Amino acid sequence: MMARKKVGLGERHKKILRFLEKFHSENGYPPSIREIGENTSISSTSVVNYYLNQLEEMHYIERESNVSRGIRLVRNLEGQLLKAAQTVTEMFTVPVIGRIVAGEPVPVPSSDFNYYDQETGIDIARSLLPPKEKTEDLFALEVQGDSMIDAMVNDGDIVIMRPITQANNGEMVAVWLADRDETTLKYFYLENGRVRLQPANPLMSPIIIDDPAYVQVQGKVVLVIRRLEES
Amino acid sequence: MMARKKVGLGERHKKILRFLEKFHSENGYPPSIREIGENTSISSTSVVNYYLNQLEEMHYIERESNVSRGIRLVRNLEGQLLKAAQTVTEMFTVPVIGRIVAGEPVPVPSSDFNYYDQETGIDIARSLLPPKEKTEDLFALEVQGDSMIDAMVNDGDIVIMRPITQANNGEMVAVWLADRDETTLKYFYLENGRVRLQPANPLMSPIIIDDPAYVQVQGKVVLVIRRLEES
DNA sequence: CTTGACATCGAACGGATGTTCGTGTATCAT
DNA sequence: ATGATACACGAACATCCGTTCGATGTCAAG
Numbered sequence: 001m002m003a004r005k006k007v008g009l010g011e012r013h014k015k016i017l018r019f020l021e022k023f024h025s026e027n028g029y030p031p032s033i034r035e036i037g038e039n040t041s042i043s044s045t046s047v048v049n050y051y052l053n054q055l056e057e058m059h060y061i062e063r064e065s066n067v068s069r070g071i072r073l074v075r076n077l078e079g080q081l082l083k084a085a086q087t088v089t090e091m092f093t094v095p096v097i098g099r100i101v102a103g104e105p106v107p108v109p110s111s112d113f114n115y116y117d118q119e120t121g122i123d124i125a126r127s128l129l130p131p132k133e134k135t136e137d138l139f140a141l142e143v144q145g146d147s148m149i150d151a152m153v154n155d156g157d158i159v160i161m162r163p164i165t166q167a168n169n170g171e172m173v174a175v176w177l178a179d180r181d182e183t184t185l186k187y188f189y190l191e192n193g194r195v196r197l198q199p200a201n202p203l204m205s206p207i208i209i210d211d212p213a214y215v216q217v218q219g220k221v222v223l224v225i226r227r228l229e230e231s
Numbered sequence: 232m233m234a235r236k237k238v239g240l241g242e243r244h245k246k247i248l249r250f251l252e253k254f255h256s257e258n259g260y261p262p263s264i265r266e267i268g269e270n271t272s273i274s275s276t277s278v279v280n281y282y283l284n285q286l287e288e289m290h291y292i293e294r295e296s297n298v299s300r301g302i303r304l305v306r307n308l309e310g311q312l313l314k315a316a317q318t319v320t321e322m323f324t325v326p327v328i329g330r331i332v333a334g335e336p337v338p339v340p341s342s343d344f345n346y347y348d349q350e351t352g353i354d355i356a357r358s359l360l361p362p363k364e365k366t367e368d369l370f371a372l373e374v375q376g377d378s379m380i381d382a383m384v385n386d387g388d389i390v391i392m393r394p395i396t397q398a399n400n401g402e403m404v405a406v407w408l409a410d411r412d413e414t415t416l417k418y419f420y421l422e423n424g425r426v427r428l429q430p431a432n433p434l435m436s437p438i439i440i441d442d443p444a445y446v447q448v449q450g451k452v453v454l455v456i457r458r459l460e461e462s
Numbered sequence: 463c464t465t466g467a468c469a470t471c472g473a474a475c476g477g478a479t480g481t482t483c484g485t486g487t488a489t490c491a492t
Numbered sequence: 493a494t495g496a497t498a499c500a501c502g503a504a505c506a507t508c509c510g511t512t513c514g515a516t517g518t519c520a521a522g
Contacts, residue, residue: 033509043471044470046472276502277481277501296480298480
């Protein structure tokens with residue numbers, strides 16, 4: 001109230017910015033000018049307008065004239081550029097549908113699996129995957145037991161997979177070995193009619209399967225997440 | 232137009248959803264009903280209203296009555312939950328500041344490290360970490376080489392860490408072993424004045440260090456990410 | 463002292479916006 | 493055939509909303 005010189009971001013500017021951020025965060029759309037005023041103790045819409053104009057000049061927001069709630073957040077209080085729009089599509093939830101255990105086939109979801117009903121999911125930033133990788137049919141499994149160390153995955157790790165039945169060479173896949181009653185995660189290579197399953201652990205030897213019929217590809221591994229326990 | 236039975240997401244629903252997503256993405260605020268109509272070839276605001284009500288019943292959107300542009304996107308076309316608001320705060324970028332190599336100390340950022348200047352970062356969903364885990368000082372390192380298999384991390388894995396100099400028992404830490412000129416990732420236990428460094432790999436034996444002065448704790452591991460290459 | 467810049471206010475206005483209502487057409491089941 | 497339901501339309505209305513205007517107060521500089 002005593003700041004007479006224009007010195008940049010004043011307290012009222014900050015207060016409005018914080019409110020803009022919070023409101024959009026909670027509601028999915030920007031506040032109106034009256035809502036801004038009510039929540040920042042400004043009684044007149046023209047004063048709110050005045051400050052919004054200044055925030056626009058300082059490139060914290062962008063406004064559309066004569067558009068209700070036409071306010072776009074550009075920077076946050078610390079001046080960081082906000083990718084508000086893009087962020088919406090840059091994270092997704094992968095349903096955790098079960099466990100991956102050495103002695104059982106992978107529980108691959110059926111084609112009519114309802115991806116929205118899962119109660120447990122794991123949030124993944126889209127940028128962790130290649131741009132072309134589709135996300136809709138990904139599923140997550142929790143590793144159970146110590147039997148997957150050749151794949152360098154540990155008890156409790158989360159393995160995110162895509163259901164496939166045909167593998168390309170070099171892909172890390174989950175296969176069910178019918179003659180051994182065993183699930184294993186390995187790099188898949190089809191060479192001269194035989195299958196080579198290469199462990200991720202460089203100290204371990206590959207498995208060679210003469211008859212590919214014994215190798216049931218169940219899914220392709222796209223991501224492994226290990227969370228360390230909070231102690 | 233011929234579909235008289237109510238069958239769920241119809242073409243018009245999809246068209247509107249796509250437009251909602253695109254418009255919000257580009258403008259930072261939702262479209263008005265007339266804008267929706269103009270862009271989906273619907274000539275009447277009441278028809279737009281009709282479809283928006285249906286999309287709300289199907290939980291793709293949420294609406295606020297009598298609020299201009301009071302539309303919140305809840306799910307996208309594929310049905311994935313959008314955390315439009317929360318996503319802004321539920322994802323963050325961890326700077327990748329270097330590599331973790333067995334023969335060198337961990338490059339821990341200094342206290343005046345500028346976290347915003349890093350060009351390489353890795354996006355992490357906030358939910359992958361415990362709620363109390365602060366995110367501001369986390370840094371990421373890329374594993375180089377095959378020398379960390381006792382920690383079950385592989386060449387190319389991303390290890391996300393917090394700088395600490397004192398470890399609690401049971402924490403997965405990066406330590407610099409001064410007598411061996413070696414960095415290693417292990418579970419830390421201080422027992423009767425001696426340090427036990429337990430490998431994550433259950434087939435491997437612990438290291439016992441009699442003099443804790445030789446154990447320089449450099450950081451605590453909070454998350455490991457393995458991305459499988461697209462082939 | 464005056465002047466200009468900045469900040470604050472409320473009232474008023476006109477346009478933006480959402481909602482309701484009634485009508486018409488098509489489809490389906492009985 | 494009838495009745496019920498779903499979808500599509502335009503008109504009308506009331507409220508929401510942004511903008512403008514004029515007035516007032518404070519401060520700093522000349």
